[in-house]
Amino acid sequence: MSRKMILRVPKFQEPKRMEKSEAQRLWLLLKDAIVEVQHMNASTLSFEELYRSSYSLVIAKRGDILYTGLEEVNNHHTKNLLDKIAQAVDERFLIELNSQWQQYKLQQIMIHDILMYLDRMYVKEPQLKVFDLGMFKWKQNVLIHSQINDRLVRMLLGLIHMERNGEVIDGALMKSLIQMYVDVSLKEKETYKQEFEERFLLATSHFYKSESNLFITNNSCGAYLKKVEIRLIEEEARIKQYLDESTGPKLIKACEDELIANHMQTMIEMETGCRTMIQNDRFNELKLMYRLFQRVENGLVHLKNEFAGYVRNEGHKIVNQPENLKDPNALITSLIEIRNRFEKTLSQSFANNRDFINSVNTAFESFLNENDKLSESLALFIDKKLRGGFKDSNDQEIDVIMNKVILLFRFLSDKDVFKKFYEHYLAKRLLSGRSFSEDLERTMISKFKQECGNQFTSKMEGMFTDMRLSKDALDGFKNYLQTSVEMGKLPKIDMSVRVLTQGFWPTFPPHSCTLPPLLSQYCDLFTKYYCHAHTGRRIIWQTNIGTAEVTFRLPKKTHVLALSTYQMLIMLLFNDAEKLSLKQMAAGTSISFMDIQRSVKPLYSGKYKVLKRTPAVEKSKELSENDIFELNLNLKCKLHRIKFAATSQTDSEPERQHTRQRVDEDRKIEIDAAIVRIMKSRKALIHNDLIVECTKQLSSRFVPQTSMIKKRIENLIEREYLERFPDDRRRYRYLA
Amino acid sequence: TENYSNTEKLSEDLKNLLTSRNEENFSDFEVICVLNETQKTTIKCHKSILSVRSDYFKSLFRSKMKEYQENRIILEDVSPTIFEIVLEYFYTGKIKITLENAIDILLFSSKYLIEDLVQLSSQFVSKN
Numbered sequence: 001m002s003r004k005m006i007l008r009v010p011k012f013q014e015p016k017r018m019e020k021s022e023a024q025r026l027w028l029l030l031k032d033a034i035v036e037v038q039h040m041n042a043s044t045l046s047f048e049e050l051y052r053s054s055y056s057l058v059i060a061k062r063g064d065i066l067y068t069g070l071e072e073v074n075n076h077h078t079k080n081l082l083d084k085i086a087q088a089v090d091e092r093f094l095i096e097l098n099s100q101w102q103q104y105k106l107q108q109i110m111i112h113d114i115l116m117y118l119d120r121m122y123v124k125e126p127q128l129k130v131f132d133l134g135m136f137k138w139k140q141n142v143l144i145h146s147q148i149n150d151r152l153v154r155m156l157l158g159l160i161h162m163e164r165n166g167e168v169i170d171g172a173l174m175k176s177l178i179q180m181y182v183d184v185s186l187k188e189k190e191t192y193k194q195e196f197e198e199r200f201l202l203a204t205s206h207f208y209k210s211e212s213n214l215f216i217t218n219n220s221c222g223a224y225l226k227k228v229e230i231r232l233i234e235e236e237a238r239i240k241q242y243l244d245e246s247t248g249p250k251l252i253k254a255c256e257d258e259l260i261a262n263h264m265q266t267m268i269e270m271e272t273g274c275r276t277m278i279q280n281d282r283f284n285e286l287k288l289m290y291r292l293f294q295r296v297e298n299g300l301v302h303l304k305n306e307f308a309g310y311v312r313n314e315g316h317k318i319v320n321q322p323e324n325l326k327d328p329n330a331l332i333t334s335l336i337e338i339r340n341r342f343e344k345t346l347s348q349s350f351a352n353n354r355d356f357i358n359s360v361n362t363a364f365e366s367f368l369n370e371n372d373k374l375s376e377s378l379a380l381f382i383d384k385k386l387r388g389g390f391k392d393s394n395d396q397e398i399d400v401i402m403n404k405v406i407l408l409f410r411f412l413s414d415k416d417v418f419k420k421f422y423e424h425y426l427a428k429r430l431l432s433g434r435s436f437s438e439d440l441e442r443t444m445i446s447k448f449k450q451e452c453g454n455q456f457t458s459k460m461e462g463m464f465t466d467m468r469l470s471k472d473a474l475d476g477f478k479n480y481l482q483t484s485v486e487m488g489k490l491p492k493i494d495m496s497v498r499v500l501t502q503g504f505w506p507t508f509p510p511h512s513c514t515l516p517p518l519l520s521q522y523c524d525l526f527t528k529y530y531c532h533a534h535t536g537r538r539i540i541w542q543t544n545i546g547t548a549e550v551t552f553r554l555p556k557k558t559h560v561l562a563l564s565t566y567q568m569l570i571m572l573l574f575n576d577a578e579k580l581s582l583k584q585m586a587a588g589t590s591i592s593f594m595d596i597q598r599s600v601k602p603l604y605s606g607k608y609k610v611l612k613r614t615p616a617v618e619k620s621k622e623l624s625e626n627d628i629f630e631l632n633l634n635l636k637c638k639l640h641r642i643k644f645a646a647t648s649q650t651d652s653e654p655e656r657q658h659t660r661q662r663v664d665e666d667r668k669i670e671i672d673a674a675i676v677r678i679m680k681s682r683k684a685l686i687h688n689d690l691i692v693e694c695t696k697q698l699s700s701r702f703v704p705q706t707s708m709i710k711k712r713i714e715n716l717i718e719r720e721y722l723e724r725f726p727d728d729r730r731r732y733r734y735l736a
Numbered sequence: 737t738e739n740y741s742n743t744e745k746l747s748e749d750l751k752n753l754l755t756s757r758n759e760e761n762f763s764d765f766e767v768i769c770v771l772n773e774t775q776k777t778t779i780k781c782h783k784s785i786l787s788v789r790s791d792y793f794k795s796l797f798r799s800k801m802k803e804y805q806e807n808r809i810i811l812e813d814v815s816p817t818i819f820e821i822v823l824e825y826f827y828t829g830k831i832k833i834t835l836e837n838a839i840d841i842l843l844f845s846s847k848y849l850i851e852d853l854v855q856l857s858s859q860f861v862s863k864n
Contacts (some may be wrong), residue, residue, distance in 0.1 A: 047801040048809050055847060120849055666767030
């Protein structure tokens with residue numbers, strides 16, 4: 001049923017034969033039309049007729065007549081236009097050029113439309129497309145012609161210059177004329193770049209070079225920065241208004257170079273510059289400077305270095321100020337203050353830039369470790385706070401201060417020295433009952449723990465445990481005394497004992513003294529009781545840190561004196577003597593002469609004088625062995641209980657040295673442990689590598705001196721933990 | 737968000753616009769197909785649709801020449817049947833190519849640079 005149909009394809013697209021005369025006729029028809037278009041008389045032409053003519057020529061393989069003809073017509077037309085435009089004078093020139101150009105562009109679109117078939121089916125690379133051909137002819141015969149190009153660029157740049165000087169210009173005209181350079185560029189905007197952009201950028205650099213030089217010498221840095229910001233905003237607007245967007249980054253770069261990069265050093269150094277701004281906390285100006293410097297290469301490095309330098313300098317001043325060296329509290333308070341101040345600068349002006357923060361921290365590290373005072377000062381600062389300095393602060397304020405302490409602590413390179421001092425003062429607080437709040441003590445310690453781990457605070461925590469256990473032991477001792485037989489024979493005194501685990505507590509410098517018999521007996525009783533309850537333990541009495549209350553009977557009045565144990569011993573001597581020389585005091589108590597000196601001083605030179613020096617030589621403070629003292633029976637004091645400082649709050653120099661010595665002892669052990677740890681895992685190592693590795697491992701606690709590490713290595717070789725390679729003396733081997 | 741599309745309905749509605757174009761349908765342009773002296777067919781249609789679907793018509797309207805002024809165009813040597821088929825394709829995106837019309841569609845769309853249609857019809861031709 002189904003009859004298969006066969007599709008008959010005629011000889012499709014086979015060029016129809018066309019007489020030369022017919023081709024010529026069609027071309028002339030088109031040529032006339034193109035000329036009409038060029039004279040803006042297109043409305044009576046038939047589009048379809050023209051389209052069909054170009055179509056017919058192309059399929060008859062006569063596209064060449066059309067294409068070359070078009071080229072000629074365009075050539076001719078643009079040459080005519082050139083004369084017309086070049087004749088225009090002054091401002092008319094730009095207007096004439098622009099209006100001709102706008103018309104020409106429309107005409108070229110129309111010509112392209114009519115010749116669409118030619119454009120799509122005939123034109124092959126490297127021939128230009130119909131529209132591009134039109135653009136090329138305009139460029140060749142009009143735009144880059146010597147009568148136009150230079151004149152145009154000069155006028156455009158002149159207008160831009162005027163606008164930069166505050167005059168109003170025709171932005172739309174500018175846009176159209178500048179866009180013309182882009183439109184006639186065949187690829188990658190080459191004409192625009194070559195003929196316009198390059199000269200524009202040069203003029204820009206030139207303009208801002210002279211403007212910035214003049215402005216910065218006659219204005220403050222702050223005013224200059226504001227000016228720069230405004231200029232940059234204006235140039236950004238200029239890009240949007242009439243430049244090609246591809247010029248944007250180049251223009252901004254040129255402005256930044258002239259306005260910012262070239263004046264960075266000046267802006268930092270000038271009298272109203274960066275330094276003054278930092279000094280006077282001009283946060284807004286610094287913020288602007290930061291924003292602008294950020295735009296140029298290495299800009300922030302300059303600013304950062306300047307800021308860090310200032311921080312280092314300020315810190316250096318603080319840590320070396322004589323008043324601060326005497327007063328740890330003032331020192332730490334000032335450090336916290338500048339830290340707060342710089343943190344404010346960092347957040348308000350420098351966007352909390354990590355690099356800036358790091359360099360400020362590095363500066364802190366460097367000046368905080370400039371002298372070795374800081375560890376102790378910081379410990380003393382906290383000591384004062386925890387002795388009651390926090391009394392008037394709320395929890396939040398306390399937390400802020402503690403965090404600042406931790407922050408400063410973090411910068412210390414010798415954290416072990418700090419730790420020793422902290423333990424030392426903590427011990428003193430606990431033993432003298434001067435700690436303001438156990439909660440706050442523990443909060444502070446937990447912060448150190450968070451920062452440095454358990455090892456750092458284990459001893460401190462041990463001290464608290466001891467305090468608690470001591471209380472239990474003392475209760476037990478009191479019960480024991482009530483049941484004890486020996487007790488009946490002894491006069492009653494109220495004795496309080498703290499049992500300190502050796503190792504948790506700082507070892508106080510060894511001192512000895514002779515206790516009066518009654519006290520000795522009590523001590524023996526306690527020892528007996530305690531060692532019975534805790535077999536295997538040994539008690540060493542540490543009398544030099546104790547306190548005592550003594551009744552002081554004067555002819556008319558009785559006082560209670562709160563004294564150190566040593567002071568008590570000295571005062572007790574006066575029960576049996578009227579006058580005593582220091583030498584005699586030392587002999588009677590077995591206390592070292594130095595401790596005698598320190599103990600006696602508050603007794604005769606304080607507000608309430610229970611001793612007087614005979615003969616009275618108030619002025620001379622130095623005490624000598626032969627100075628003689630007697631009781632001051634004329635003591636006038638309304639208080640019943642008189643408290644005497646045992647020693648000054650800060651430690652004496654020998655005590656401090658003692659603390660340092662103990663730090664050194666501990667360091668030896670730490671270094672030994674580090675070396676052995678490293679060698680155990682590496683087996684063999686060159687000297688320098690070992691030093692580096694060792695320093696690295698210990699850096700969180702302290703910075704070991706190379707000479708000290710060397711000594712420890714020598715020591716470990718002697719103790720046969722390590723040996724040198726016989727063939728290479730610089731290498732060590734671990735001996736298992 | 738969810739994107740919905742209903743191109744079927746769109747195509748149908750546009751076809752209505754085409755089939756009802758002799759009634760009140762806002763047509764603004766006439767195409768007169770002249771096959772020979774005696775055969776002249778006037779087809780009403782819409783400039784907006786033509787210009788968006790065909791570069792030829794876009795250029796035609798853009799250049800504001802005679803056809804634009806008179807709102808009509810005379811297409812010589814164009815069969816109204818073929819033009820109607822192409823027109824339907826312009827409006828609906830659908831076309832039925834048959835053995836009878838394939839060659840004419842191909843010729844027409846080549847001449848007027850309707851590239852997608854050139855492709856469709858030449859595929860059909862080379863298959864058959």
